[in-house]
Amino acid sequence: MSMQTTTETVRSPDVLLRVEGLKMHFPVYRGVFRSRVGEIKAVDGITFDILRGETLGLVGESGCGKSTAGRTILQLYRPTAGSVYLDGEDLSTLHGEKLRQHRRKMQMIFQDPYASLDPRMTIGEIVGEPLDVHQTARGKGRRERIAHLLQVVGLNPLYAGRYPHEFSGGQRQRVGIARALALNPSFIVCDEPISALDVSIQAQVVNLLEDIQKEMGLTYLFIAHDLSMVRHISTRVAVMYLGKLMELSDRSEVYVDPLHPYTQSLLSAIPIPDPVLEERRKRIILTGDVPSPANPPSGCVFHTRCPYAEAICGETIPAWREIHSGHWVACHFAERFKK
Amino acid sequence: MSAANQSTPVPPENAGVEPDIQLRKLNRMERVLGPEFYRIFRGVITNPLSIIGTSLILFFVLVAIFAAQIVPPATPTNPYSIPRDGFGTTPLPPGTAWLRQAPPLPFWWKAITGKDKWFHVLGTTSGQWDIFYGLVWGTRTAIIVGVLIEGLTLMIGIIIGAVASFYGGWVDEILMRFTEIFMAFPFIMAALTLSAILTPIIGRGIWPPTIALVVFGWMSYARLIRGDILSIRERDFVTAARVVGANDSRILFSHIIPNAIYPTLVLASMDIGTIVISFAALSFLGIGTEVGYADWGQLISFARNWIPTLSQYWWIVIYPGIALILFVLGWNLVGDALRDIMDPKLRGQIRR
Ligand SMILES: Nc1ncnc2c1ncn2[C@@H]1O[C@H](COP(=O)(O)OP(=O)(O)OP(=O)(O)O)[C@@H](O)[C@H]1O
Ligand code: SF4
Ligand SMILES: [Mg+2]
Numbered sequence: 241m242s243m244q245t246t247t248e249t250v251r252s253p254d255v256l257l258r259v260e261g262l263k264m265h266f267p268v269y270r271g272v273f274r275s276r277v278g279e280i281k282a283v284d285g286i287t288f289d290i291l292r293g294e295t296l297g298l299v300g301e302s303g304c305g306k307s308t309a310g311r312t313i314l315q316l317y318r319p320t321a322g323s324v325y326l327d328g329e330d331l332s333t334l335h336g337e338k339l340r341q342h343r344r345k346m347q348m349i350f351q352d353p354y355a356s357l358d359p360r361m362t363i364g365e366i367v368g369e370p371l372d373v374h375q376t377a378r379g380k381g382r383r384e385r386i387a388h389l390l391q392v393v394g395l396n397p398l399y400a401g402r403y404p405h406e407f408s409g410g411q412r413q414r415v416g417i418a419r420a421l422a423l424n425p426s427f428i429v430c431d432e433p434i435s436a437l438d439v440s441i442q443a444q445v446v447n448l449l450e451d452i453q454k455e456m457g458l459t460y461l462f463i464a465h466d467l468s469m470v471r472h473i474s475t476r477v478a479v480m481y482l483g484k485l486m487e488l489s490d491r492s493e494v495y496v497d498p499l500h501p502y503t504q505s506l507l508s509a510i511p512i513p514d515p516v517l518e519e520r521r522k523r524i525i526l527t528g529d530v531p532s533p534a535n536p537p538s539g540c541v542f543h544t545r546c547p548y549a550e551a552i553c554g555e556t557i558p559a560w561r562e563i564h565s566g567h568w569v570a571c572h573f574a575e576r577f578k579k
Numbered sequence: 580m581s582a583a584n585q586s587t588p589v590p591p592e593n594a595g596v597e598p599d600i601q602l603r604k605l606n607r608m609e610r611v612l613g614p615e616f617y618r619i620f621r622g623v624i625t626n627p628l629s630i631i632g633t634s635l636i637l638f639f640v641l642v643a644i645f646a647a648q649i650v651p652p653a654t655p656t657n658p659y660s661i662p663r664d665g666f667g668t669t670p671l672p673p674g675t676a677w678l679r680q681a682p683p684l685p686f687w688w689k690a691i692t693g694k695d696k697w698f699h700v701l702g703t704t705s706g707q708w709d710i711f712y713g714l715v716w717g718t719r720t721a722i723i724v725g726v727l728i729e730g731l732t733l734m735i736g737i738i739i740g741a742v743a744s745f746y747g748g749w750v751d752e753i754l755m756r757f758t759e760i761f762m763a764f765p766f767i768m769a770a771l772t773l774s775a776i777l778t779p780i781i782g783r784g785i786w787p788p789t790i791a792l793v794v795f796g797w798m799s800y801a802r803l804i805r806g807d808i809l810s811i812r813e814r815d816f817v818t819a820a821r822v823v824g825a826n827d828s829r830i831l832f833s834h835i836i837p838n839a840i841y842p843t844l845v846l847a848s849m850d851i852g853t854i855v856i857s858f859a860a861l862s863f864l865g866i867g868t869e870v871g872y873a874d875w876g877q878l879i880s881f882a883r884n885w886i887p888t889l890s891q892y893w894w895i896v897i898y899p900g901i902a903l904i905l906f907v908l909g910w911n912l913v914g915d916a917l918r919d920i921m922d923p924k925l926r927g928q929i930r931r
Contacts, residue, residue, distance in 0.1 A: 274752060316818060341824075350819060352815055355816065358819075359816075359838070360837050373826075416819070
């Protein structure tokens with residue numbers, strides 16, 4: 241069913257965000273003279289679209305550059321190369337006041353609900369900060385808007401005068417969500433918004449995010465470190481490894497018919513409740529460590545750990561190609577893995 | 580879709596509301612002061628050591644404020660000049676009648692002493708300077724000097740540390756090397772030399788030692804606040820402020836500095852005592868205020884020539900010494916208590 245609807249949207253794409261060849265390399269300085277000794281290629285050329293109203297899940301191991309990708313898209317880091325178009329406007333060319341104005345349209349929800357709220361501000365001040373910064377509401381209107389936002393995320397507006405430390409992790413995360421909603425954005429980067437929460441609270445927060453998405457027609461980039469976390473919420477899923485995208489496709493295809501060996505290995509790590517399927521499926525267990533993003537492998541970045549690697553993999557970078565409608569993959573031999 | 584973007588969101592029905600916890604009631608104090616400040620305030624007024632410290636400081640502050648009521652100035656134009664009862668070198672013991680240059684009688688004198696003439700309450704020191712007068716007016720000097728030097732030092736330290744950490748890169752590198760150069764000087768020697776150089780230029784008084792102590796005293800604040808700003812700067816709530824569109828100055832002044840400043844303030848409160856000691860040390864070495872200026876360090880310095888016979892003339896060091904020790908102790912106790920309150924390891928026990 242979801243297959244049907246997404247092929248629909250892919251055919252008539254209403255692109256909200258377009259990322260083109262985005263790179264974020266952090267320079268590494270050493271010594272007294274602060275000479276540049278290298279760079280960490282945290283994000284190394286990623287290209288994809290996010291469609292209006294969808295949730296794109298972005299998955300990968302720790303350190304592969306997911307957060308950096310999210311933050312570079314939001315221009316919290318200025319990209320080393322590439323462009324980010326939001327509603328057709330290239331954010332990477334905007335500066336200062338112009339960029340600040342565009343921040344209304346894109347917001348972020350953080351992983352750590354303890355670190356992302358200023359401990360010296362009341363939750364009312366925290367949720368009200370976007371309104372103050374953009375002067376969208378003052379006085380009574382501002383108070384009402386804050387109360388409304390707190391209500392939207394399921395918090396009692398009477399607690400606006402309270403400080404974050406009085407609340408639980410899940411409630412703090414709701415405050416973070418209310419802050420992200422304050423300016424009526426169209427796009428929100430959710431950077432592992434549930435990873436730090438108790439399992440019992442995770443579902444509530446995911447449900448809240450989904451409800452809000454429906455109400456406000458939001459578009460999400462939903463970052464997570466394993467595929468099981470984004471399965472429920474995502475429309476499409478992108479898999480990232482060492483700063484590059486490995487595979488991107490409709491949710492149903494990624495889980496059922498993954499074309500990239502790395503995606504397959506990530507799926508192997510998730511237990512399947514069905515014992516028959518569990519028995520039948522082929523497992524790929526990854527060996528070795530993730531190489532350093534300061535010195536990524538040549539050719540296909542995954543070749544040092546890929547069970548199917550051949551000579552060409554260490555030499556030629558596989559193209560990021562659309563193997564069939566809406567299914568993107570970066571592997572020389574993707575065709576072989578088709579079911 | 581875009582229409583939906585414009586409209587205000589409506590509470591979704593199934594927002595998965597967590598069971599509504601009942602939050603603790605806040606008292607008015609807590610609401611006015613904010614959580615951190617209230618916690619510090621409560622800690623300071625409940626910790627027994629800091630109660631002693633605060634009382635000591637309060638005592639000295641009251642003495643400083645009411646110096647003119649406790650001992651009316653001998654020369655109204657220059658109250659800080661200690662009146663001297665003659666020019667003899669041998670110190671007079673406590674209780675000796677005050678014959679020359681006695682100040683006007685204060686209101687409490689008759690009621691408490693039952694006499695109707697001044698006598699030297701705590702004796703005189705070498706040169707016949709009255710110790711009681713010197714201590715009372717010296718309290719003003721101590722507090723003014725302590726607060727003045729501390730304030731200037733703190734200001735310079737915070738500015739240098741904040742600029743270094745906020746701009747980073749080579750600005751940081753240069754400022755920190757500069758700080759290290761200043762730290763390489765032995766503190767008292769450097770301050771002594773500088774204040775000796777300054778004295779002929781700007782004249783005797785509290786300024787040469789003040790400037791010298793400030794010039795060689797700001798480094799620990801710069802380093803501390805720099806480190807704290809560097810760590811706060813990376814915290815998510817700072818990124819969150821940038822995400823909502825806050826500009827640099829808002830981020831610095833309403834998020835970074837308020838979160839980074841407390842450890843530096845604690846250090847500063849502990850240092851006030853030390854500063855007054857250093858100031859007294861410079862006075863003791865004969866640098867700083869003019870001879871006869873009401874200043875504890877100088878009172879002690881008059882005892883220099885009497886060191887071999889101090890057992891006989893004990894009052895010339897004991898009384899100024901006690902004043903100095905209690906003053907330093909007061910600030911240290913408060914500083915220690917503040918540090919315990921601020922200590923992140925202990926913090927978990929106070930709060931969940
Ligand atoms: N500001 C920075 N300066 C230098 N290097 C950075 C910076 N931010 C991230 N990196 C490096 O870039 C790489 C990618 O980091 P990133 O935080 O984006 O990974 P991630 O996929 O979000 O990981 P996690 O799951 O742990 O959050 C890491 O090697 C990290 O050390
Ligand atoms: S290109 Fe080669 S190394 Fe890379 S994933 Fe495909 S088979 Fe493995
Ligand atoms: Mg991350």
